[in-house]
Amino acid sequence: MECARLPAEETNKDLLRFLTCGSVDDGKSTLIGRLLHDSKLIFEDQLSTLAKDSIRYGTTGDDIDFALLVDGLEAEREQGITIDVAYRFFTTPRRSFIVTDTPGHEQYTRNMATAASKADLAIILIDARKGVLLQTRRHSLICSLLGLRHVVVAVNKIDLVAYQADIFDRIVTDYCAFASQFGFSSIVSFPISARNGDNVVKLSDKTPWYSGPALLDYLETINVENETAEASFRFPVQWVNRPNADFRGYAGTVVSGTVNSGDPIFVAGSSRTSSVKELITSAGPQQFAQAGDAITITLADELDIARGDLLASPMSRPEVSDQFAAHIIWMSDQALMPGRSYLARIGTRVTPITVTGIRHKVDVNTSAHLAAQTLDLNDIAFCNFATDTPVAFDPYVHNHKTGAFIVIDRFTNHTLGAGMIAFGLRRGTTIHRQTTLLGKSERAAQKRQRPAIVWLTGLSGAGKSTIANIVERQLHAAGHHTMLLDGDTMRHGLNRDLGFTEADRVENIRRASEVAKLLLDAGLIVLCSFISPYRAEREMARRLFSDEEFIEVFVDTPIDECVRRDPKGLYAKAKAGTIKNFTGIDAPYEAPHNPEIHLHTIGQQPEQLSEKIIRKLAELGRIG
Amino acid sequence: MREVVAEFKKPVMLYSIGKDSSVMLHLAIKAFHPAELPFPLLHVDTTWKFREMIAFRDETARRLGIEMLVHVNHDGLSRGIGPIASGSSVHTQIMKTEALKQALDLHGFDAALGGARRDEEKSRAKERIFSFRSQGHVWDPRNQRPELWNLFNGRIRPGETVRVFPLSNWTELDIWHYVMLENIAVVPLYFAKHRPVVRRDGTWIMVDDNRLPFRPNEEPEVRLVRFRTLGCYPLTGAIESHAVSLEDIVSEMQSTRVSERQGRLIDSDESASMEKKKREGYF
Numbered sequence: 001m002e003c004a005r006l007p008a009e010e011t012n013k014d015l016l017r018f019l020t021c022g023s024v025d026d027g028k029s030t031l032i033g034r035l036l037h038d039s040k041l042i043f044e045d046q047l048s049t050l051a052k053d054s055i056r057y058g059t060t061g062d063d064i065d066f067a068l069l070v071d072g073l074e075a076e077r078e079q080g081i082t083i084d085v086a087y088r089f090f091t092t093p094r095r096s097f098i099v100t101d102t103p104g105h106e107q108y109t110r111n112m113a114t115a116a117s118k119a120d121l122a123i124i125l126i127d128a129r130k131g132v133l134l135q136t137r138r139h140s141l142i143c144s145l146l147g148l149r150h151v152v153v154a155v156n157k158i159d160l161v162a163y164q165a166d167i168f169d170r171i172v173t174d175y176c177a178f179a180s181q182f183g184f185s186s187i188v189s190f191p192i193s194a195r196n197g198d199n200v201v202k203l204s205d206k207t208p209w210y211s212g213p214a215l216l217d218y219l220e221t222i223n224v225e226n227e228t229a230e231a232s233f234r235f236p237v238q239w240v241n242r243p244n245a246d247f248r249g250y251a252g253t254v255v256s257g258t259v260n261s262g263d264p265i266f267v268a269g270s271s272r273t274s275s276v277k278e279l280i281t282s283a284g285p286q287q288f289a290q291a292g293d294a295i296t297i298t299l300a301d302e303l304d305i306a307r308g309d310l311l312a313s314p315m316s317r318p319e320v321s322d323q324f325a326a327h328i329i330w331m332s333d334q335a336l337m338p339g340r341s342y343l344a345r346i347g348t349r350v351t352p353i354t355v356t357g358i359r360h361k362v363d364v365n366t367s368a369h370l371a372a373q374t375l376d377l378n379d380i381a382f383c384n385f386a387t388d389t390p391v392a393f394d395p396y397v398h399n400h401k402t403g404a405f406i407v408i409d410r411f412t413n414h415t416l417g418a419g420m421i422a423f424g425l426r427r428g429t430t431i432h433r434q435t436t437l438l439g440k441s442e443r444a445a446q447k448r449q450r451p452a453i454v455w456l457t458g459l460s461g462a463g464k465s466t467i468a469n470i471v472e473r474q475l476h477a478a479g480h481h482t483m484l485l486d487g488d489t490m491r492h493g494l495n496r497d498l499g500f501t502e503a504d505r506v507e508n509i510r511r512a513s514e515v516a517k518l519l520l521d522a523g524l525i526v527l528c529s530f531i532s533p534y535r536a537e538r539e540m541a542r543r544l545f546s547d548e549e550f551i552e553v554f555v556d557t558p559i560d561e562c563v564r565r566d567p568k569g570l571y572a573k574a575k576a577g578t579i580k581n582f583t584g585i586d587a588p589y590e591a592p593h594n595p596e597i598h599l600h601t602i603g604q605q606p607e608q609l610s611e612k613i614i615r616k617l618a619e620l621g622r623i624g
Numbered sequence: 625m626r627e628v629v630a631e632f633k634k635p636v637m638l639y640s641i642g643k644d645s646s647v648m649l650h651l652a653i654k655a656f657h658p659a660e661l662p663f664p665l666l667h668v669d670t671t672w673k674f675r676e677m678i679a680f681r682d683e684t685a686r687r688l689g690i691e692m693l694v695h696v697n698h699d700g701l702s703r704g705i706g707p708i709a710s711g712s713s714v715h716t717q718i719m720k721t722e723a724l725k726q727a728l729d730l731h732g733f734d735a736a737l738g739g740a741r742r743d744e745e746k747s748r749a750k751e752r753i754f755s756f757r758s759q760g761h762v763w764d765p766r767n768q769r770p771e772l773w774n775l776f777n778g779r780i781r782p783g784e785t786v787r788v789f790p791l792s793n794w795t796e797l798d799i800w801h802y803v804m805l806e807n808i809a810v811v812p813l814y815f816a817k818h819r820p821v822v823r824r825d826g827t828w829i830m831v832d833d834n835r836l837p838f839r840p841n842e843e844p845e846v847r848l849v850r851f852r853t854l855g856c857y858p859l860t861g862a863i864e865s866h867a868v869s870l871e872d873i874v875s876e877m878q879s880t881r882v883s884e885r886q887g888r889l890i891d892s893d894e895s896a897s898m899e900k901k902k903r904e905g906y907f
Contacts, residue, residue: 239627415777
């Protein structure tokens, strides 16, 4: 069980999940408060707290401020805006509802996407006095990207435009004109006043020109049957249940489709097939399971299946690829860098992932395609992705459960973005590495050594290249075969198209580590001298090699000392502002947490420091 | 819950003995069948719980053969902290919040499953299902991870912990429907019975033992009462009710005009008090 299923679902009582979106002060919270109040779903003690709070924080004079029912956190009350996603529950005789209230404030797009990922329907509020705004377009775009199919347009504050029919009609026409591109399957509009209750729960006598149902009536009856039950069978393995040696079951939730005891099963990724032996629940084996059921599956054959694998119907297989194109919504202050290594969670699988290219950024207000090097908080873009291992997926439009992923920071573990896969990239499935007859161990054996990467990182002027040169000379003198890669040298050739922005630094290190890998495959001991200021990129480099092959050396010289030495006169220029993005001055340096070798250079001679590296290479058996 | 077992090194289930805990435990047993529960249960005992709760806890552990850890803040106890001597907010802070942190640190648990629901209280309405706590168990509402689809991010660094609320989207009524549907055992205090009570602060407080001092004009009397929520007995108000069966409770629920936590004296100090407690590490 991921999130325990509600009994309402178990008993097939109908549940509608919807979100409200609109600009600040369009009245989202007020509308929810009004729905709860007029359906008599607010308890007496909550009402008395509300009356108290309305006087203290309210913005409606002496009237009760319904928004205060929904705005929960102290900070929000002070600012008068909702800052996060709040969940409300109410039940009418006809239906149960889960409402997510989402902020309309510019910088909180990520919360809206969060709410939209779990909703069947969106209520888009438009202030009758203001009409369709840029934010209305943005909210509609996000709803559409996240695959919402049903939209309610609530033209609120109709009382403040004297209940005029032509104003309502004009807003609806405006909205439908631009929303046609989003492919919603239904758009229904209501003229309402959340504050006075017009057409929310009861039809208003002030809008005789409006002939439709009241909003709640519509919410209670709209059919949002989704197709998950008809979609192909998909079952991400959540946990392997092995209470003893005789039992091996795969526990998880059927995310789409149905499965019967005896059905053939395809294990995506390993491309093996088997069949369902039993569908197990605590009430005993059952014949059948469908989307939403939490079950444990046993298979007829013993296959090596682990958490993260996807069981599917062999008749309708998911795509398997290590490259795909997807939309992404970026949710972090820390910008997305193409080439940087992140983690992705797809279904129950977690795998390293990088953006190999930003195809275009989407202007959320106009839906226009823009060029971009990096993505900032609340940016939406269409990108190419590459994963370290092939993953199984379906396009998001076909299956939300197997086509969605989140992006996680490798160090802070924060959730950084949300992705929706559009399609697999053919090159992912067709390019295979050419196998060579000789390997690095044969090549290295001929040189009587074992290959290694010595990665020196540190500030400009810390002494990296000086130390690397001494180490190389000593190794050479001892008869070893080496190569030295240096940041400045690389930038004169292979990397001369790159500058010093964060994105270019990421690419600089990616290319450098790939070159280092080729040299290692040639059997060499490779000395790499790069500032390499970001942990993520050093980690990316490290992952190209095995543990004993990669030696990270932190050349630790305090910034003041580097500035004092300033061998190339660069710090002076950076301080004068003639060089931008200079590490240590106006660009960050992230020191390693656990380098294999930590060299404090103050008071030490470069020869002493080099000796430590040579000793480490001998210790690890890289040199004789 | 399986997600928690798959993602964390040392999870625990917080067991408060209430109806939500009963449902959560029942679901866990179902989720891991046929294996045994892969984590222990932890009860933070303030020493002021109803006697029937403690009896039910011990009975449940025995009946299901579950490892039940019980933690008491002995330091607080020796300082004489209690709901009557120290007042509700100090008592809750020391004997529940601090005690919980002590217990989690003592055993090194990195994930704690809890039965809290979003419909209970306003600041709970914004709680994540995976609620992230930094070192020292601090909850920062501005630094919670977005939760999209059912893709939970349970990755943490050493010292950080996560509280997980699998019943987030259940309502009080859902709980009772499910208890009825699956015939789950709950503490008898939820059913109406003649019990000795006193009228205090607009609610009925049960005289569960002789530690409850009476205020002037308070006279214990016997009333037909039941509890909608359970906690420390001097802080938990009963309601007058005739509901003696699960069916009665459900029908009473459907006609009630008062919310569940109204019986909790700890929430009514200030309307933002729950958020304050949570920032300090309360569940």
